Amino acid sequence: MNLPVKLCLAPMAGVTDRAFRELAMEYGATMCTTEMISIKGLYYNDKKTADLLENGEREHPIAIQLFGHEPEIFRETVPKALSFGGDYIDINCGCPAKKIISNSDGSALMKTPELIGEIVKAVTDSCNVPVGVKMRLGWDENSINAVQCAKVAENSGASYITVHGRTTKQNYSGQCNYGEIAKVVKSVNIPVIANGDIKSPCDAQRVIEQTGCAGIMVGRATLGNLHLIKEIADFLEKGLGIPKQSNNEKLLLAKRHIGLIVKYKGEQNGIKEARKHALWYVKGMPNNVKYKDMLVRCKTYNEMCEIFNELNKICEDV
Ligand SMILES: Cc1cc2nc3c(=O)[nH]c(=O)nc-3n(C[C@H](O)[C@H](O)[C@H](O)COP(=O)(O)O)c2cc1C
Numbered sequence: 129m130n131l132p133v134k135l136c137l138a139p140m141a142g143v144t145d146r147a148f149r150e151l152a153m154e155y156g157a158t159m160c161t162t163e164m165i166s167i168k169g170l171y172y173n174d175k176k177t178a179d180l181l182e183n184g185e186r187e188h189p190i191a192i193q194l195f196g197h198e199p200e201i202f203r204e205t206v207p208k209a210l211s212f213g214g215d216y217i218d219i220n221c222g223c224p225a226k227k228i229i230s231n232s233d234g235s236a237l238m239k240t241p242e243l244i245g246e247i248v249k250a251v252t253d254s255c256n257v258p259v260g261v262k263m264r265l266g267w268d269e270n271s272i273n274a275v276q277c278a279k280v281a282e283n284s285g286a287s288y289i290t291v292h293g294r295t296t297k298q299n300y301s302g303q304c305n306y307g308e309i310a311k312v313v314k315s316v317n318i319p320v321i322a323n324g325d326i327k328s329p330c331d332a333q334r335v336i337e338q339t340g341c342a343g344i345m346v347g348r349a350t351l352g353n354l355h356l357i358k359e360i361a362d363f364l365e366k367g368l369g370i371p372k373q374s375n376n377e378k379l380l381l382a383k384r385h386i387g388l389i390v391k392y393k394g395e396q397n398g399i400k401e402a403r404k405h406a407l408w409y410v411k412g413m414p415n416n417v418k419y420k421d422m423l424v425r426c427k428t429y430n431e432m433c434e435i436f437n438e439l440n441k442i443c444e445d446v
Pocket residue numbers: 138139140141142143162163164193220222223262292323324325326345346347348349
């Protein structure tokens with residue numbers, strides 16, 4: 129594939145696990161990132177934290193995303209993180225969740241750009257892979273400082289920056305400000321990946337034009353719709369719009385996706401996690417209310433597939 133920019137799958141905690149990343153790469157993403165991983169959890173050998181690092185051949189190139197705020201703990205844990213396999217380390221400076229920022233992690237780091245610099249330095253010193261920083265625009269509309277943070281990161285050794293065009297205070301509401309992302313692109317000499325609200329191939333094209341970015345990152349719009357990545361990739365590569373998936377094709381993908389979740393997490397845990405994906409896949413399908421109710425109660429892969437098969441028949445008739 130010969131895309132003019134990188135096409136990245138956004139890290140989404142609780143969503144972009146191995147199964148999701150594997151399919152995203154198959155559909156044409158050129159890079160993916162793990163869910164965010166606590167450096168403290170890694171430091172103290174927490175098993176669940178380590179599980180998040182598992183990745184396979186089909187997910188490369190993959191960035192391992194770490195969150196925390198202590199440069200020394202980053203320094204010590206990065207080699208451990210990379211021992212699971214990983215092509216980049218990504219530092220989370222963008223998460224706005226209360227339990228993260230109340231610990232001075234995630235987007236709270238943007239309040240102290242010099243600390244971002246110290247973390248990037250500690251991470252680049254402790255590994256030989258490129259290091260990225262994922263950030264927002266700043267804390268709130270009165271303290272937009274993505275340009276400053278990006279410059280500090282670049283000067284401390286970062287190889288790429290990802291910017292979600294919202295402030296921490298905005299969380300996921302309001303408009304994405306691509307003009308501010310364009311300012312970051314102009315202010316640094318390393319690649320900048322633009323992120324936020326890309327929901328279609330046209331959105332992707334518009335964000336590339338408005339920001340001059342080296343890559344785009346797509347998150348929520350891929351939920352139950354991984355095929356969007358293929359639509360964007362084809363559009364960027366050939367200028368062609370390809371048809372969206374039919375409901376029947378979506379249901380086939382849902383079965384495959386959930387099969388992979390069960391393969392990697394086992395049936396008991398896997399099916400619990402798969403329920404939300406199942407609901408995303410059947411969103412907007414005819415008469416789906418009854419089936420949604422059944423999907424959230426499913427306990428096995430076969431049960432879930434039977435429900436998809438029933439829905440499949442209805443979709444064929446419509
Ligand atoms: C459920 C969920 C989990 C997320 N988890 C992470 C995460 O672990 N690390 C991170 O940097 N961003 C995380 N994000 C933010 C996304 O990577 C992305 O920046 C954001 O959703 C905006 O992009 P979008 O409009 O394409 O979804 C998460 C977002 C969502 C919706």
